[in-house]
Amino acid sequence: MNNSIANLKVGEKGIIEEICTDIIPLNLLEMGCLPGQIVQLIQIAPLKDPLYIKVNGSHLAIRQDMAKQIKVTPL
């Protein structure tokens, strides 16, 4: 299984599995992107990057390289 937020399709949701402490900055967690939370991919920017996601009530934009590091179980 190699599912990350970057593999979701627009509108799809997933549950965040684990977040790697070394790669993912603390401030992403602090904005609500936590293991066990449901994340929805809302939109992808025209040039495929960044990604617009909704997680834990927050609407955030993150870049592809970070999205790839956040593993999810698609719902």
Added chain:
Amino acid sequence: MRKAKIVNVALVGNPNTGKTSLFNQLTGLNQKVGNYPGITVDKKTGTCKINQNLVAEIIDLPGTYSINPTSLDETIVLETLLNEDSLTHPDVVIVVAEVENLKRNLLLFSQIKDLGLPTILAINMADQMDKKGISIDLAQLKQELKSEVVLISARKKQGIDTLKSLIENFETWNTEPIANISNKIDSDFFAELKTTFPNNSLYKSWLYITQFEYFNFLSSEDKNNVTKLRDNINKIKQFQHKETIYRYQIINDILQKVYKKDKLIAKDLRSRLDRILTHKIFGYVIFATIMLLIFQSIFEWASLPMDLIDILFANLSEFTKNNLPSGPLTNLIAEGVIPGIGGVVIFIPQIAILFLFIAILEETGYMSRVVFLMDKIMRKFGMSGKSVIPLISGTACAIPAIMASRNINGWKERLITILVIPFTTCSARLPVYAILIALIIPKQRVLGIFNLQGLTLMALYLLGFAAAIASAMLLNKTLKVQNRSFFVIEMPNYKLPSIKNVFYTIVEKTKAFIFGAGKIILALSVVLWFLASNGSTSFQNAEEHIKSQPENIALSETALNKKISSYKLKHSYIGYLGRTIEPAIEPMGYDWKIGIALISSFAAREVFVGALATIYSVESDGYSVGTIKERMAAEVNSEGEKRFNFATGISLLLFYAFAMQCIGTLAIVKRETNSWKWPILQLVGMGILAYVVSVIAYTILS
């Protein structure tokens, strides 16, 4: 009357919570913007009368999602809250939250509450709760958070009085922590931490460990202790992640009890607007249209007030000269100080209009969509989506633009943005372009609709952007700067802009420009005036020298006076400078007179036109371009050819497009990068580029 007691109150909150609205509501016009010692982050403070005996000194701290900083602005929050010796250390903290994003806002609240300071939660935009189907059990929320909580609506002035009356009793507030970090994360580690700093709240000591690099105020003994405890950085990072997860658990548990949201009522304006504004075609079309509108307005709307300011200061100068007793002091005021102030004031209309638009775009939430649309494109050039706004601001003035680059998180992205901003065509270049284009480009129409002079001006704007982008690419390849860029931005909900907030932003930014750049422009104008109006013996004997020349005897008085001032200029200090650099600027097609204008405009580009006006001894009746232009067009070189021919004109345009001729910008770059290395790189790099390009252009064209 008894003197009222003063309490320091800090406003803290996530961005987009209306923290600034509350600040404006509490302080009104009793606010001032200063600097924190050593850095240029704006410090906004204001006073607010709580009651007869209590006055609050309110400080509006930069918006942040967490007490753990990710950018320069956010470190201020940490430092202000933790450094007890600092003058601004608060007695009371108001955490501003927004009713819709209460969960995320409570994370910051829980962190601040755990510091042990008297803390109150102000939940803003409470007036929209019904519309959004939200209900909150306030009494229970107070109990769970062990804190005072107040519902407010800063824009509608609701709840402000309740907030003030609660602050009266801040000394009786419960200051217990919400989160028991010790048990949930690692009890051994935190037990040791507690023994090391017995007098601190545990959370405060924990921040000493995690945010060590920001605590210059710790004693060396404390620093040693901290270093020992943070030997395993990976472990510390894991603890921080655990802490965040734990905090969200507590918050979720609380909100489940007290916060209800009826999902059916929630409308979805956001997603509909998002679909259009970030659409792969419409998104860019809308953005381009808005940009075009902004540019148009800056030049259309600003031109009238700018002309008025110009005339006003010219008349004021004239008036001073005629009505004060003549002497060096009057000359200094009339020819140095007043034009100097005028040179600053003239930029206010453009800067105010620019920030009117930027404030509206930010208030509505559209700016985040621009960042989202542009990030990938900007990254190709080593910048970030967040660089777009500073680059646009650069078309008014590079100084506020460079200050606007602060919220770019990655250092390399921020540095590149700062370094390339001065290439964008700032408003100071406009008067120079205007007069040179009028001189060398014929007034004719192309394809029936386009004005050739206008097209040239547009080409110069594009040239500026192209130079910025190209140098960004080059810097991206060559700069070896450590870069840890974590790009996370919030996409806030769309809002109508508040007129009050927009107004205060304009006032604040304009003030920052006047007092930041203005001082330097004014000072240099005075220096230049001195250099141009003083000189050695030949300068002092100018009058006798000219009058003793046989060919001058027949001249009228006006012609004679012009000749005298020309001669004076040539022999003034600045005239010597101009003639000294003549050999170096000859390959670009300039003579010593243009050299003087170049030196004069090193301080600020727009001085070029005024300097030429003086040099060609034209009566600068309110800088009327016509007369200066006519005189410039008539100027000939030693071979009797036109001085401002096409080749020299183009060479000058290119020189002004590329050269770094702005002391104010250099000073601000020094402050923002905290090093002389970068402003010197800009000065030298852009100078060489300007020189080489101008020489090549002149050689080819002449």
